[in-house]
Amino acid sequence: MPAEGPRILLVDDDPVTGIVMQRQCARAGYHCRVFQSAQAALDAFAAERADLLVTDLRMPHMNGFEFLERVRAVDPDVPILVMTGYSSIETAVESMKRGANDFIKKPFNFAELNVMIERTLQAKRARGQGAGQTATAQRTDRYHMIGQAPAMQRLFHAIERVAPTQCPVLITGEAGTGKTLVAGALHAHGARPDGPFVALDCGAVPRSLIESELFGHERGALPGAQQRKAGVLEQASGGTLFLDEIAALPATLQAALARAIETQRLTRLGARAPVAIDVRIVGACNRDLWDLAAVRATDQLDHQLYRLLDRVRIDVPALQERREDIPALVQHFVEHFAARYNRQVRGFDAASLQRLCAHAWPGNVRELRTAVERCVILAAGTELAWPAGGQDTDGPGQIVFPEDNFPSLDEIERQYIEHVLERAGGKKTRAARILEINKTTLWRKLRRNQPDS
Missing domain, CATH: 3.40.50.2300 (Response regulator)
Structure with a gap:
């Protein structure tokens, strides 16, 4: 060669x-x-x-x-x-x-x-180029997350300390901050990285199916159940189960889940004998739902489950807590989407980058990612611009297509669903209501259109 x-x-x-x-x-x-x-x-x-x-x-x-x-x-x-x-x-x-x-x-x-x-x-x-520079590079782009801000360095340190243990972990943070990436890092750098990593979005699964998804079922236990099915708790045995939006589980299932975590045993629907499991649970939820006073007032979370999961808590910072990371995130997304959509763009002009850094970003990194993607798709030259009032200045509901690019219907649907989810604060029930579809349909579309990253 x-x-x-x-x-x-x-x-x-x-x-x-x-x-x-x-x-x-x-x-x-x-x-x-x-x-x-x-x-x-x-x-x-x-x-x-x-x-x-x-x-x-x-x-x-x-x-x-x-x-x-x-x-x-x-x-x-x-x-x-x-x-x-x-x-x-x-x-x-x-x-x-x-x-x-x-x-x-x-x-x-x-x-x-x-x-x-x-x-x-x-x-x-x-x-x-040297051990000192190596340490800096690893610290600023680790676990598939970009971050130089002190809040991100604390997050990386927490992952390092907690990952090797087998204790349950609670990941808290606003929608769009990257809780799934943290869960993946905890498993990949944990004590059993060769075991399975199974993820379940509790807020996206219909209530009629969630018990079967968690605990599994025997043949004939449910209408259409032609064979035995292992639930995610059993599938993840020997590894990690990541339960996103865990507070969305019905109260009765929260109590059953707490017992399964504590005893490491479960009973499939329609079964008589319990099954032994060996699984690490990582739960995630919006931070405001985990305020203990709010939990007691609303009964959104089973107290036993709360105590089990809250032994170790990792908080993922909101984007407004790490604004110094926005330029690096923006450039990363520009390069990613420029390659994906075959756009010859370098980045944002200086004034636009300042406006991006000053924007509120209630949807956090996910919203920033989608905003940059939209700018790259609509790019007319090599330099991108962000209007003084943000992209909403074009008017609510307005969709603009470049003359030389024809995205597929699947791509348009994916972007629109992501936009609605951002505006709904990541709440899938609210997003389904806005889209005028049921949660089961939204769940299927999210699974089908899951973006790569």
Whole structure:
């Protein structure tokens, strides 16, 4: 392999992907070697190292997870990017805990992957500039979260201290702050990273289905139950169960969940004998619902469940508590969406960036992300602008499409649902009411349109 230029090793059993990747890498100034066999790639890497590896997950004989582990045994520091058509929180967490540096969902264009490659190589070069700089770089972009603010440094420190333990954890924070990322980090850096990571949004599951989702059921226990189904508590045994919006659970189920956590035993619907489990519970909820006085006044949360989960609490800061991180977040989102939508944009002008930093952002990082995405999609030049009054100055409900871009109906629907969720403060019941659909339909659409990140 020639010495000049970054050296990339690609592993994908699809020959077409290999041909396209090799051609695009050559245009970008990379030297790319392509392998359809993970074992052949591993042998080549052991003989002659590369600057970066890109691997698929679904491959015959040796899958991407096993490949990651075996590469890490040879070189613990080489950057590895994972690509797959099967994107989910669980897949992303599994990839990270096996040693991946980043994760990209198929299909993607090369510009999007190229941004990720450049960012990863820059981070690698930064690590080589000295131990002091390395520590700073790790502190400012860790656990797939960007943050230099003191509030974020406290969050990173809390994750470091709490992750290795098996105790239940309560993650509190406003909607859109990144509680799911914190839950994933607790598992990936915990005592049992090889165990399953299962996530359930308690506020998105219809009440008629939530008990079965949690505890599972036997055949015939419910209408249409043709076979036994393990609930998320059982599925996560040996690992971590992340329960988002946990206060949305009905009170009777909260009490049953508290018993299951405390005894590590559950009974499926329609079953007679209990099943032993071994699962770490990570719960998340909006911080104001966890004020003990409010809990007692509204009875939104079972007191036993509260005491079990509140042994260790991690608070995720709102964006207004870490405004110094907004420029870095904005630039990260600009690069991400510029690659995704094939837009030749550099970033926001200075005045717009100041306005972005001063904006209230009640929807936190999620709202900022969507706002930047909208600006990139509608970009008319290389420099982005944010109007003095924010994007609402165009008028409520107005949708503007660029003349040279035609997003799919699925993409328009996804963006609109995200917009409504922001305006509803992340509350899915309120969002479903605004959209005039039931919560079951909203849940299905959110699952189908779950964005990659």
